[in-house]
Amino acid sequence: MSRAFNFSAGPATLPEPVLLQVQRELLEWQGERASVMEVSHRGKAFIACAAKAEADLRELMGVPDDYAVLFLQGGATTVSALLAMNLARAGQTAEYLLTGHWGEKALENAKASVRTHVVASDADNAYRRIPDAAAWTRAADSAYFHYTSNETIHGVEFSSLPDVTDVPLVADFSSNFLARPVDVRRFGMIYAGAQKNIGPAGITVAVIRKDLLGRHGRELPPIFDWQNQVKNDSMFNTPPTFPWYVTGLVLQWMRDEGGVEVFARRNAEKAALLYSTIDGSGGFYRNPVDPAARSTMNVPFTLHDEALDKTFLAETEAAGLMGLKGHRALGGMRASIYNAMPLAGVQALADFMRDFAVRHG
Amino acid sequence: MSRAFNFSAGPATLPEPVLLQVQRELLEWQGERASVMEVSHRGKAFIACAAKAEADLRELMGVPDDYAVLFLQGGATTVSALLAMNLARAGQTAEYLLTGHWGEKALENAKASVRTHVVASDADNAYRRIPDAAAWTRAADSAYFHYTSNETIHGVEFSSLPDVTDVPLVADFSSNFLARPVDVRRFGMIYAGAQKNIGPAGITVAVIRKDLLGRHGRELPPIFDWQNQVKNDSMFNTPPTFPWYVTGLVLQWMRDEGGVEVFARRNAEKAALLYSTIDGSGGFYRNPVDPAARSTMNVPFTLHDEALDKTFLAETEAAGLMGLKGHRALGGMRASIYNAMPLAGVQALADFMRDFAVRHG
Numbered sequence: 053m054s055r056a057f058n059f060s061a062g063p064a065t066l067p068e069p070v071l072l073q074v075q076r077e078l079l080e081w082q083g084e085r086a087s088v089m090e091v092s093h094r095g096k097a098f099i100a101c102a103a104k105a106e107a108d109l110r111e112l113m114g115v116p117d118d119y120a121v122l123f124l125q126g127g128a129t130t131v132s133a134l135l136a137m138n139l140a141r142a143g144q145t146a147e148y149l150l151t152g153h154w155g156e157k158a159l160e161n162a163k164a165s166v167r168t169h170v171v172a173s174d175a176d177n178a179y180r181r182i183p184d185a186a187a188w189t190r191a192a193d194s195a196y197f198h199y200t201s202n203e204t205i206h207g208v209e210f211s212s213l214p215d216v217t218d219v220p221l222v223a224d225f226s227s228n229f230l231a232r233p234v235d236v237r238r239f240g241m242i243y244a245g246a247q248k249n250i251g252p253a254g255i256t257v258a259v260i261r262k263d264l265l266g267r268h269g270r271e272l273p274p275i276f277d278w279q280n281q282v283k284n285d286s287m288f289n290t291p292p293t294f295p296w297y298v299t300g301l302v303l304q305w306m307r308d309e310g311g312v313e314v315f316a317r318r319n320a321e322k323a324a325l326l327y328s329t330i331d332g333s334g335g336f337y338r339n340p341v342d343p344a345a346r347s348t349m350n351v352p353f354t355l356h357d358e359a360l361d362k363t364f365l366a367e368t369e370a371a372g373l374m375g376l377k378g379h380r381a382l383g384g385m386r387a388s389i390y391n392a393m394p395l396a397g398v399q400a401l402a403d404f405m406r407d408f409a410v411r412h413g
Numbered sequence: 414m415s416r417a418f419n420f421s422a423g424p425a426t427l428p429e430p431v432l433l434q435v436q437r438e439l440l441e442w443q444g445e446r447a448s449v450m451e452v453s454h455r456g457k458a459f460i461a462c463a464a465k466a467e468a469d470l471r472e473l474m475g476v477p478d479d480y481a482v483l484f485l486q487g488g489a490t491t492v493s494a495l496l497a498m499n500l501a502r503a504g505q506t507a508e509y510l511l512t513g514h515w516g517e518k519a520l521e522n523a524k525a526s527v528r529t530h531v532v533a534s535d536a537d538n539a540y541r542r543i544p545d546a547a548a549w550t551r552a553a554d555s556a557y558f559h560y561t562s563n564e565t566i567h568g569v570e571f572s573s574l575p576d577v578t579d580v581p582l583v584a585d586f587s588s589n590f591l592a593r594p595v596d597v598r599r600f601g602m603i604y605a606g607a608q609k610n611i612g613p614a615g616i617t618v619a620v621i622r623k624d625l626l627g628r629h630g631r632e633l634p635p636i637f638d639w640q641n642q643v644k645n646d647s648m649f650n651t652p653p654t655f656p657w658y659v660t661g662l663v664l665q666w667m668r669d670e671g672g673v674e675v676f677a678r679r680n681a682e683k684a685a686l687l688y689s690t691i692d693g694s695g696g697f698y699r700n701p702v703d704p705a706a707r708s709t710m711n712v713p714f715t716l717h718d719e720a721l722d723k724t725f726l727a728e729t730e731a732a733g734l735m736g737l738k739g740h741r742a743l744g745g746m747r748a749s750i751y752n753a754m755p756l757a758g759v760q761a762l763a764d765f766m767r768d769f770a771v772r773h774g
Contacts, residue, residue: 054441054446055440055441055446055447056446056447058446058447058451058452060447060451060452060453060456061453062453062651063450063451063452063453063454063651063654064451065447065451066448066450066451068440071439071440071448071450072440074439075436075439075440078432078435078436078439079416079429079432079433079436080415080416084735085415085416085417085419085733085735086416086417086419086421086426086735087427087432089424089427089432089613089614089659090419090421090424090425090426090427091419091421091424091736092421092422092423092424092736093424093614095421095736125486125487125488125491125615125653126486126487126491126636127486127636127650127651128650129636129649129650130486130487130636130637130650132636133634133636133637136634160634160635161634161635161636162634163632163634164631164632164633164634165634245651247651252450252653252654252655253450253454253651253652253653253654253655254486254615254616254652254653254654254655254656255615255653270525271524271525272525273494273497273521273522273523273524273525273526274521274522275487275488275490275491275493275494275522276491276494288490289488289489289490289491290423290424290488290606290608290614291614291615292486292613292614292615292653292656293424293613293614293615294613294614294615294655294656295615295653295655295656298450372446374445374446374447375452375453375456
C-alpha cells in the first residue's frame with residue numbers, strides 16, 4: 053500500500069511534508085514534552101504557533117492591518133449564520149447572489165437574522181454560469197452583498213470579483229481560498245472552511261474589516277459576537293488547537309513553495325489539463341459549466357454512458373486515483389484539484405481518462 | 414527529552430497508546446491510502462469510525478435509545494448558547510445553579526435566548542461549596558435546570574446529582590465526563606467539551622433526550638437547530654473529523670481498560686492521594702474547597718507563601734511535572750488529574766510536593 057492521489061472535495065488531500073512533520077512530532081511537540089493536542093492553548097508555545105499561522109496568512113493574502121483574522125469553529129455553515137448576526141442590524145436587508153448549493157445554504161442560514169434579498173440566481177439553469185450583472189436586482193440599504201467565490205458541488209467559480217462597491221462584499225471562499233491572489237481591500241469579509249485548501253476539517257478562517265463589527269446592536273450570546281473573538285485573538289473559548297496547528301503548517305508550506313502566485317499558476321495549469329481532456333474526448337466526458345465560469349478547483353464531469361460510472365470508479369481506485377465519485381446532487385464524477393494536489397496527480401488522472409475512453413468508447 | 418506528566422486543565426493529557434496509534438496511521442489510515450484528515454466524512458470508512466465512537470460512548474455511559482448522541486463543534490461554550498435556543502421557547506424561563514466560572518458563562522450565553530433565573534450561587538463565598546438545596550429558590554414553569562457538574566477552575570464537583578426531577582436537568586460535564594458512572598435517565602441533556610477527559614479540543618459531545626428537541630418554536634438558522642444534527646448523525650455540515658477520530662480512539666481505550674467503573678476507582682484513588690498530601694502538609698499547601706464538594710478532576714491549591722510559586726513551578730517542570738500553574742482568576746497551582754493521568758503521575762507529584770515542603774517549609 054502507498055498513498056493515492058486523492059481528489060476528494062473536502063476533507064481533502066494535504067501536503068505530504070506537512071503530514072510527515074505532524075507524524076514526527078505527534079508525541080513530543082517543540083520541547084513541550086507533550087503532543088500539540090495536549091498543551092494549553094494559553095501556553096507560550098501554542099500562542100506562538102497560533103500567531104505565526106495568522107502572520108503567515110496575512111503575508112500570503114496581503115491582509116491590511118484594519119482587517120481582523122479569526123480562526124473559528126463550526127465550519128463555514130456556522131459562519132454563514134453568524135455573519136448575518138454580526139454584520140447586520142435586526143430587520144436590515146442583506147443581498148445574496150446564488151451560483152450554487154452553498155450560496156443557497158448561506159441564504160437559508162441568514163434568514164433568521166436578516167431580511168434576505170436574492171440579487172440573482174442561476175438555479176433555473178441548474179447552476180451552470182454566473183448570472184450577468186446587467187440582470188441583477190439590487191436592494192436598497194443592504195448591510196452586505198454575499199456570494200460564493202467557488203461552488204464546490206456545481207464547479208462554478210468567479211474568475212473576477214463581482215462589481216460591488218456600494219456595500220460590503222462578503223464572500224465564501226471555502227473551496228478556492230488562497231488559490232489565487234485576491235485584493236482583500238475589495239471585501240468586507242472573506243471566510244473559508246479549512247478542509248479544502250488549507251488544513252483539516254474543524255476550523256474556519258474569517259478575514260473581516262474591523263469597522264464592520266459592533267454595529268449590529270443585537271443582544272447576542274457573547275460566544276457569537278465576533279468582537280469578543282477579535283479581542284481575544286480567537287481564543288474567547290478553547291479553540292480547536294490541532295486543526296489550527298495543521299493549518300499553520302500548510303500556510304508555512306505555501307510560503308516555502310513560493311506563495312499564492314505560484315499556486316495560481318499551478319492551479320491554472322492543472323485545470324487547463326483536465327478541462328482539455330474532457331473537451332477533447334469527443335463527448336465521452338462532459339462538463340456542463342459555461343467555460344467562463346468553470347472552476348479551477350472542482351471539476352464535475354459525466355461519462356457519456358452512466359452505466360460506465362461504476363467501472364470508471366473501480367478502475368480509478370485500482371489505479372490509485374481516489375475520491376472521484378460526484379456529489380449525490382449531480383451524480384457522475386468530480387475531481388477536486390486544490391493547492392495540495394500536484395500536477396502529477398492531474399496528469400495521472402488525465403492519462404487514465406484518455407485510456408479509459410479509448411477502451412470504452 | 415521524553416514525555417512529562419501533564420497536569421494541564423484542558424487541552425489535557427491523552428492516553429499514550431492512543432497517540433502512538435494516531436502517529437502510526439497518520440499518513441495511511443485503514444487502507445484508505447490517505448490520512449484520516451484527508452478522507453471524506455461521507456465515505457464508508459469515516460462513517461464507520463464515527464458510528465463506532467457513538468456506539469462505544471453509548472456503551473460506556475449506558476445511554477438509552479431515546480437519547481440522541483451528538484458530536485458538535487464550537488466547544489461547550491457554544492453548546493451552552495445553543496441549548497437555550499433548542500430546549501426553551503422564546504420568553505420561557507430557565508434555571509441556573511452557579512458553582513463557579515463555567516456556570517456563570519453558561520448563564521451569560523443563555524441570556525439572549527431565555528429568561529434566566531439563578532436558583533442559587535456560591536459567588537459570594539468565592540465558589541467553595543455547593544449551595545444547600547434547602548436554600549435554592551426555584552422558578553415556576555422553567556424549561557430546564559442547568560448546573561455544572563465539575564467546575565474546572567474552582568475545583569468544585571457534585572458528588573451526587575442535584576435532586577431535580579420536575580424539569581429536565583441539563584449539565585455541563587466537560588471536566589468530569591465519563592469519570593464516574595452517571596444515570597443518564599436522570600438528565601434531559603449532558604454535554605462535554607472533549608478536551609479534558611475524552612479527546613482533543615474541537616469537538617463537544619451532547620447526549621440529549623430526543624423528545625426535548627423540536628419544541629422551541631423558534632426560527633433558528635438550520636445549522637443551530639439540533640433536530641438537523643440528529644437527523645444527519647452530526648453531519649449536517651462537515652464535522653471536525655480528526656478530533657472525532659481521536660475521541661473515538663480514547664473511548665475504545667476506556668473500554669479496553671475496563672470501562673467507567675474502573676476509571677471511577679482510579680480517579681478516587683488519585684484524588685485521595687493528592688488531597689491527603691495537601692491536607693497533611695501542615696498548612697504548607699491549602700485547598701479552599703469544602704471537602705464535600707472537592708473535585709476529583711481539578712485540584713487547585715496554594716502555597717503558604719506565594720513568593721515560592723515561581724520556584725515551585727520551575728522545579729516541577731524540571732522534574733517532568735507540567736501544566737501546574739493555576740488559573741489566572743485564582744492564582745496558585747492547579748493539578749488536573751483526568752482519566753488519562755496515571756496514578757504514577759499523581760504519585761510523582763505528591764512525592765515532589767512533600768519533598769518541596771520539607772526543603773522550603
